[in-house]
Amino acid sequence: MSAAASEGDTLADYDYDLPDGAIALRPAVPRDAARLLVSRPGEAIGDHIVRDLPGLLRPGDRLVVNDSRVVPARLTGERVRGDSVSRVELTLLAEDPPGTWRAFAKPAKRVAPGDILRFTDGGRMVEAELLSRAGPEVRVRFADDPLAVGSMPLPPYIAAKRAPDAQDTTDYQTVYADPAGSVAAPTAGLHFTEDLLAALERAGIALSRVTLHVGAGTFLPVKVERLDAHEMHAETGTVTAGTVAEIAATKAAGGRVIAVGTTALRILESAAVGGTLAPFEGETRLFIRPGFRFNVVDALMTNFHLPRSTLLMLVAALVGLPRMHAIYDHALAEGYRFYSYGDASLLFPDKS
Structure with missing residues (x-):
């Protein structure tokens, strides 16, 4: 005891x-x-x-x-698996090695290794491959700079009430x-x-x-x-x-x-x-x-x-x-x- x-x-x-x-x-x-x-x-x-x-x-x-x-570490886009497409959000954590990022995925249970992720902003698209998942954390390899299509990572208690904006x-x-x-x-x-x-x-x-x-x-x-x-x-x-x-x-x-x-x-x-x-x-x-x-x-x-x-x-x-x-x-x-x-x-x- x-x-x-x-x-x-x-x-x-x-x-x-x-x-x-x-x-x-x-x-x-x-x-x-x-x-x-x-x-x-x-x-x-x-x-x-x-x-x-x-x-x-x-x-x-x-x-x-x-x-x-x-950094603009919040990415909102879609997960593509064959003909199946669903919404996905990443919060980037750290780049290691270059081009590969650790991130929190939401909803994490709907992504799996091999999934293709696509994120767009202002007409630009960045594509990525999901390499692995352990609980809410994933490893993702990007074809281009993900920060180019990211937004400010507002805390969950703010993001739940409104989207980030230019301000x-x-x-x-x-x-x-x-x-x-x-x-x-x-x-x-x-x-x-x-x-x-x-x-x-x-x-x-x-x-x-x-x-x-x-x-x-x-x-x-x-x-x-x-x-x-x-x-x-x-x-x-x-x-x-x-x-x-x-x-x-x-x-x-x-x-x-x-x-x-x-x-x-x-x-x-x-x-x-x-x-x-x-x-x-x-x-x-x-x-x-x-x-x-x-x-x-x-x-x-x-x-x-x-x-x-x-x-x-x-x-x-x-x-x-x-x-x-x-x-x-x-x-x-x-x-x-x-x-x-x-x-x-x-x-x-x-x-x-």
């Missing part, structure tokens, strides 16, 4: 009820007009807007953003996006504008970049009740020597490091699993949940996350499970907008 789970060790600890109307289908306009919940230990939860950020931080603090660029090409991308590779946006960064970045610089708040290419696995549900049985999906990222040096200088001068988004936080802490931040390039499966020791990050700016998700567990690791529930109760009571296009929070950790 296994020992009883302690608080924060089971999936049920991360559940909450969210009204359907609280899910944002479009971002705030302008981006930095989104609301910003602020949680500091020992203080009442505060309500601000993202544009207030320069005054909520201190000169000498450093924001660290994830600069990964979202999402801008909305679902940060203003500082650079290396392409994500199939989901690092959404905390969507709130930043060029004006806000300039205001932060004037306030003496520095900016550093890391890269974590966000995979579609970020939306996969946790299927085990005990968290120690959960296996994280892999994502690739980079922390450069320059960013390491910038963070070290900030810490030495008494400044704080604020991760913009759970993805920035995960790659920073992945680069410091030995206790000291070092340059990093490669794959991470780091699972951050209550009991985790943070070596780099002093605070987190993040959106509001799905119930029973690993991102919610990360928040609980930072602020404590009771405070996490208090934050979400407050956000629901005050009408905050949730998920990728929703409002944000600025969270300072429980130091107890």
Whole structure:
């Protein structure tokens, strides 16, 4: 008989009820007009807007953003098997080797090795052969570049309500996006504008970049009740020597490091699993949940996350499970907008 789970060790600890109307289908306009919940230990939860950020931080603090660029990884087309034709959708995950992609297929049960897949956009068609399938994941060999006929991969809870459109090409991308590779946006960064970045610089708040290419696995549900049985999906990222040096200088001068988004936080802490931040390039499966020791990050700016998700567990690791529930109760009571296009929070950790 296994020992009883302690608080924060089971999936049920991360559940909450969210009204359907609280899910944002479009971002705030302008981006930095989104609301910003602020949680500091020992203080009442505060309500601000993202544009207030320069005054909520201190000169000498450093924001660290994830600069990964979202690729048009959602493909909608048809599966052809002899005379049988049916609709199929792919969300591309990674190209390996060149011309061959791993992807999530929907509906996966209707595709099989040998099927021909055809995707069109604006009169252009790209054809592919399905090589293998394992559950929802498939391997597909394309005759041409699939991104040429793809659309922005909106999260399932938005895509279920509306199709992606031209506005999402801008909305679902940060203003500082650079290396392409994500199939989901690092959404905390969507709130930043060029004006806000300039205001932060004037306030003496520095900016550093890391890269974590966000995979579609970020939306996969946790299927085990005990968290120690959960296996994280892999994502690739980079922390450069320059960013390491910038963070070290900030810490030495008494400044704080604020991760913009759970993805920035995960790659920073992945680069410091030995206790000291070092340059990093490669794959991470780091699972951050209550009991985790943070070596780099002093605070987190993040959106509001799905119930029973690993991102919610990360928040609980930072602020404590009771405070996490208090934050979400407050956000629901005050009408905050949730998920990728929703409002944000600025969270300072429980130091107890």
